Amino acid sequence: MKVINCPLNGPRNAQEFICGGEVKLPPAPDTTGRGPDVRQWADYIFLEENLQGVVCEWWCHVASGYWFIAERDTASDTFLRSYTCQEWFGQAAPGDSAQ
Amino acid sequence: MPLGLLKYGFRNKYRGQRYFPAEAPLRPSYDVVIIGGGGHGLACAYYLARDWGITNVAVLEKGWLASGNTARNTTIIRSNYLTPEGALFYEESLELYRSLANELGVNLMYSERGHLTLAHTDAAIRTSRWRAEVNKHLGIDSELIGPDEIARLCPQLDLSDEVRYPILGALYHPPGAIARHDAVAWGYARGAMELGVEIHQQTEVTGIEVRNGRLAGLETNRGTVAAGKVLQAVAGMSSVVARMAGFKLPIRSIPLQACVSEPLKPFLDPIIVSGSLHAYISQSARGELVMGGSTDPYPLYSTRSTLDFTEGLMAHMLELFPFLGKASVMRQWAGIADMTPDFSPVMGLTPVKNYYVDAGWGTWGFKATPVSGKRMAETIATGEVPELLKPFELERFYRLQQVGERGAASVGH
Ligand SMILES: Cc1cc2nc3c(=O)[nH]c(=O)nc-3n(C[C@H](O)[C@H](O)[C@H](O)COP(=O)(O)OP(=O)(O)OC[C@H]3O[C@@H](n4cnc5c(N)ncnc54)[C@H](O)[C@@H]3O)c2cc1C
Numbered sequence: 200m201k202v203i204n205c206p207l208n209g210p211r212n213a214q215e216f217i218c219g220g221e222v223k224l225p226p227a228p229d230t231t232g233r234g235p236d237v238r239q240w241a242d243y244i245f246l247e248e249n250l251q252g253v254v255c256e257w258w259c260h261v262a263s264g265y266w267f268i269a270e271r272d273t274a275s276d277t278f279l280r281s282y283t284c285q286e287w288f289g290q291a292a293p294g295d296s297a298q
Numbered sequence: 299m300p301l302g303l304l305k306y307g308f309r310n311k312y313r314g315q316r317y318f319p320a321e322a323p324l325r326p327s328y329d330v331v332i333i334g335g336g337g338h339g340l341a342c343a344y345y346l347a348r349d350w351g352i353t354n355v356a357v358l359e360k361g362w363l364a365s366g367n368t369a370r371n372t373t374i375i376r377s378n379y380l381t382p383e384g385a386l387f388y389e390e391s392l393e394l395y396r397s398l399a400n401e402l403g404v405n406l407m408y409s410e411r412g413h414l415t416l417a418h419t420d421a422a423i424r425t426s427r428w429r430a431e432v433n434k435h436l437g438i439d440s441e442l443i444g445p446d447e448i449a450r451l452c453p454q455l456d457l458s459d460e461v462r463y464p465i466l467g468a469l470y471h472p473p474g475a476i477a478r479h480d481a482v483a484w485g486y487a488r489g490a491m492e493l494g495v496e497i498h499q500q501t502e503v504t505g506i507e508v509r510n511g512r513l514a515g516l517e518t519n520r521g522t523v524a525a526g527k528v529l530q531a532v533a534g535m536s537s538v539v540a541r542m543a544g545f546k547l548p549i550r551s552i553p554l555q556a557c558v559s560e561p562l563k564p565f566l567d568p569i570i571v572s573g574s575l576h577a578y579i580s581q582s583a584r585g586e587l588v589m590g591g592s593t594d595p596y597p598l599y600s601t602r603s604t605l606d607f608t609e610g611l612m613a614h615m616l617e618l619f620p621f622l623g624k625a626s627v628m629r630q631w632a633g634i635a636d637m638t639p640d641f642s643p644v645m646g647l648t649p650v651k652n653y654y655v656d657a658g659w660g661t662w663g664f665k666a667t668p669v670s671g672k673r674m675a676e677t678i679a680t681g682e683v684p685e686l687l688k689p690f691e692l693e694r695f696y697r698l699q700q701v702g703e704r705g706a707a708s709v710g711h
Contacts, residue, residue: 200606214606218596220550238696245548245639245695249537251599273551276600 201276203258206283207265219257221248222268222287253279255287317484319491324498324520328356330678331516331525333503333539335359337368337479337664338656339531340486341671342678343495349672350679353494356525357487358518360502364483367533368664370633372556372588372711373479374569374580375665376413378433378440378471380425380706383689384642385436387669390686392473394668402485406477407583412451412568413474415710416618418463422574425705426469433471443470452568454619461617463574474569476580476588482667506542506653513543513652527678529654534599534634536644536657545649547657548695549636553594554661555607557630559622561585571710575614578709587625589615592709593635593661601632635660640700641707645674646683646691654678655692661711662703 201213226239248254251274258269258281268287270279306312330346332339335357346352375395377388399406417423426442433440445457448468457465487497505517506528516523530539534551566581576591591611594604608630616623637660638644644658656674659666673687683691689701
C-alpha cells in the first residue's frame, strides 16, 4: 500500500488523499482595465506540463482538509518529499515559474 | 510424415503467405510521417492512402505494432454520448466499424451485444433520460428502460433492493459492441502496407525540429527523418511528444487498469456499466469476463497494476453479480490514458504549421479508431479541419467551449 507523508498528519495511507494537480502560478491580475487575457487564463486553467519525471503538485489530506505540496516522480511512482505551503512558497520568489 | 502432405508443402500453389508485407528500410524523407503505431496512427495511414492517394507515408512506432492502449483496452464500442458533437462523431465511427471486417478482410469479431448503463440514483436517471433524448434526436438507438426490461436483457444482475445501491433503471443502447482490438490494428496496418505505407517498429521519435513556427524534421533513434507533414497519435505520451514540438496540451496522463477472469461458459450477453459503482463488465468470445472501472487516482507514466484497483472494483462487481465471488481473476494490466478536462479528444491543427495532433483519447478512444483515422487523414490531406472535428480542436479551450462528456465517458469509456 502506498503511503504519503502529510506535513500535518505524518505518513498516511494514499487512499486518504486526493491530488489537486500541478502547482502553477496564475497570470498577473489585469491592470490594463481591458479585462483578463482569456488566452493566458485558458493556458493556466487547462494546459498541463504533464511531465514524465519529478513534478510538484497540490495534495489534500481529505480527512483533515489539509492542503500541501508534494514532490513525486511520475515515471517510478514514488513520493519524494512533502512541503507545507509556507515552506514551498517561501522558497520560490513571487513571479518565479512554479514548475 | 504422409507423402501427400509433403507434396502440398512443396507445391508453389500453396506457398506460405506473410500476414504483413516485408518491412522496408527507413528512408530519409516522407510526405507524411505518423508518430505512433497504435490503432489511430495506423487507421490514419490507411485512409491517407485509400482516400487521398497519399502513400509516401511512414508510421514510426517506438515499440511493437499497437502495443500501447490499443492492445490494452476493453473494446467497448458505442455512440450514446451526451453532447450532439460527441454523439455524431462516435456514430460515424460505429458506421465505419460495421463494414470494417469486410473492407479489411480480417475477422474483427465485431459483436453487437447491447450496452446498459445502470442508474442507481435519481440524478443518474435524469442524465440517462437526457442522453437518451439527445441520442434519439440524432437518430441513435438509445432509450431509458426500467428494472423489468433490464431483467429481461440481463437476468443475472442482482436487481433486488437489498443492496447498497439498488438499480432503478438503465440507459439501453442496442448497438453497443465489442471487437477484437488487435485485429483492428493489424487489419489497418496490413491494409495500409498493401497500399504502399511503411511501418517502422522499434523507431522512437526523440526530437522534433521546428523552424519559424513550421515543422522542419524529426529526430529518431535511427537518425533524422524529413517530413512534409507529421501527425502525432501517441495517446499516453501526447504531452511528452508535444513538448518536443514546443507546445502544451490540456492533458494529464493517468493509468487506467482492467482485468479478466478465468474463461467461463457464455452467460453474459450485454455490456454492463455502472457509473455510480465505477465498474463495467462484458464477456469476451473466449468466455473471459473483461472488467474495468475509472482511472487511477493520480497522474502517472507507469503501467504497474495495483491491488487497490482490483479490491475496489470487485467490491462493486459482487454487488451487481454476487455469484462472481467464485470466479478468479486471471490477468490484470494498465495503460496510460491521455485524459482531457472535458473527456473529449483533441484533434486537428497545432501551434506548429504542418504538425497535427490526435490525442486526448483517454479511456474512450478505441471506439473512435476508424473515424479519427479517416477524418485526421482528411485534415492532413486538405489542410482543413472537417466540420465533424471542429468542436474537438485544441482552440476550443481558448474559446472556452469544452465538449463536456464526463457523465457519458468517465466510467462507460
Ligand atoms: C484499460 C483500458 C481500457 C480501455 N477501454 C476502452 C473501451 O472499452 N473503449 C474505448 O473506446 N476505449 C477504451 N480505452 C481507450 C483506448 O484504448 C485508447 O484511447 C486508444 O486505444 C488509443 O489509441 P491510439 O492509437 O491513440 O494509442 P496507442 O494504441 O497507445 O498507440 C500510441 C503508440 O504510440 C507509440 N509512441 C509513443 N511515443 C512514441 C514516440 N516518441 N515515438 C514513436 N512512437 C511512440 C506507443 O508505443 C504506442 O504504441 C481503454 C484504455 C485502457 C488503457
